[in-house]
Amino acid sequence: MSSVLTLTKVVKTYGDTVALNSVDLRLPNDSYVSLLGPSGSGKTTLLRVIAGFELPESGSIHFLGKDVGTAPPHERDIGFVFQNFALFPHMTVRDNIGFGLVNRLNNPVTDTNVAQRKVREIIALVGLTGLEDRAVTQISGGQKQRVALARTLITEPKMVLLDEPLGALDANLRSRMRTELKAIRERCGVTFLHVTGSETEALAMGDIVLVLDDKRIVQQGDADMIYNQPNSPAVARFLNCYNLFPGQLEGESFASGVGKLAVSGAVHRSSTPGYAIRYDRIAIKPISTTAADDEVKVEGTFVASEYTGSSITSFFSLDDGKIFEVETHLSHSAPKIYEPQGRYNLVWKRKDALVYA
Numbered sequence: 001m002s003s004v005l006t007l008t009k010v011v012k013t014y015g016d017t018v019a020l021n022s023v024d025l026r027l028p029n030d031s032y033v034s035l036l037g038p039s040g041s042g043k044t045t046l047l048r049v050i051a052g053f054e055l056p057e058s059g060s061i062h063f064l065g066k067d068v069g070t071a072p073p074h075e076r077d078i079g080f081v082f083q084n085f086a087l088f089p090h091m092t093v094r095d096n097i098g099f100g101l102v103n104r105l106n107n108p109v110t111d112t113n114v115a116q117r118k119v120r121e122i123i124a125l126v127g128l129t130g131l132e133d134r135a136v137t138q139i140s141g142g143q144k145q146r147v148a149l150a151r152t153l154i155t156e157p158k159m160v161l162l163d164e165p166l167g168a169l170d171a172n173l174r175s176r177m178r179t180e181l182k183a184i185r186e187r188c189g190v191t192f193l194h195v196t197g198s199e200t201e202a203l204a205m206g207d208i209v210l211v212l213d214d215k216r217i218v219q220q221g222d223a224d225m226i227y228n229q230p231n232s233p234a235v236a237r238f239l240n241c242y243n244l245f246p247g248q249l250e251g252e253s254f255a256s257g258v259g260k261l262a263v264s265g266a267v268h269r270s271s272t273p274g275y276a277i278r279y280d281r282i283a284i285k286p287i288s289t290t291a292a293d294d295e296v297k298v299e300g301t302f303v304a305s306e307y308t309g310s311s312i313t314s315f316f317s318l319d320d321g322k323i324f325e326v327e328t329h330l331s332h333s334a335p336k337i338y339e340p341q342g343r344y345n346l347v348w349k350r351k352d353a354l355v356y357a
């Protein structure tokens with residue numbers, strides 16, 4: 001697959017603050033890419049640098065094979081969808097969408113018939129037919145999101161940047177709009193780069209997921225790879241589905257705050273050591289059980305359970321005071337009741353743990 005965007009060693013600072021620290025990035029054409037990172041990791045800055053709203057101090061940006069590092073935003077053919085939609089409140093849906101086409105600096109569409117046809121087509125593409133004459137103050141949040149997207153897509157960008165596009169929507173609408181956004185992107189055939197702080201959104205939407213941490217890209221891969229093989233304790237932490245033990249590798253075991261955890265299999269190289277076990281890989285057993293040779297066991301005190309429909313998350317307090325989470329899927333069994341403050345064995349297979357050293 002050909003690459004649409006390449007960033008090489010891009011650095012952006014604001015005064016003494018480093019916002020992007022030598023970012024390297026290569027995105028394929030015709031893909032949905034999610035960019036996941038904690039608050040302050042540089043996500044918005046990265047989008048603004050790609051769009052041309054900010055110029056980097058050093059490094060290069062190539063878009064469709066051309067060096068665009070110093071090109072102004074309107075010469076980049078890159079669309080931008082803002083989190084707050086940034087619509088014109090006094091205009092109708094139709095006029096909001098047509099505005100950019102008629103008023104853009106490069107090749108404005110002056111033929112009214114052509115402009116109207118394009119607006120009609122894009123309104124159909126994003127599913128807003130019938131709402132053309134409504135003021136944007138009289139439509140729902142999800143519909144506003146579509147207007148914002150249509151307003152960008154009508155200018156036929158070669159790539160679209162979306163900054164937390166679903167952040168202003170409620171949870172139900174957010175999950176419906178995920179599917180919609182993916183479908184719209186497939187119809188347009190251009191790469192979408194979607195910034196989110198939500199790991200579930202990033203994994204659900206991205207053909208490719210990028211993880212930004214500490215102002216640089218620390219992992220890039222498909223959702224399955226990121227979810228199952230986070231390449232550092234930090235990435236595992238953002239995914240919000242791993243229990244993490246700090247400590248260090250000592251021979252065949254990992255010395256942690258709750259004792260030695262037996263290790264088998266590969267050790268991942270990382271500048272920060274750590275031991276990670278996914279919430280859904282753990283069994284809760286009576287305190288009297290013993291661990292098999294291929295298992296690891298720690299003891300915990302039951303704190304509470306949280307029911308989420310298809311699964312239940314149980315919280316245990318470990319002897320080092322840390323909270324440990326266990327996710328049990330309920331497709332084949334009813335939820336078990338645990339004794340408040342009861343002691344349990346928390347058991348997993350050695351091979352299921354990820355060890356970083």
Ligand SMILES: Nc1ncnc2c1ncn2[C@@H]1O[C@H](COP(=O)(O)OP(=O)(O)OP(=O)(O)O)[C@@H](O)[C@H]1O
Nearest residue numbers: 014017018019038039040041042043044045046197
């Ligand atoms: N205009 C600015 N002036 C000074 N510092 C800035 C400016 N914009 C961003 N920063 C700093 O650059 C770093 C990266 O910020 P950025 O907004 O890109 O992070 P983010 O990952 O998008 O965060 P969030 O998820 O909270 O929006 C932060 O330390 C931030 O404080």
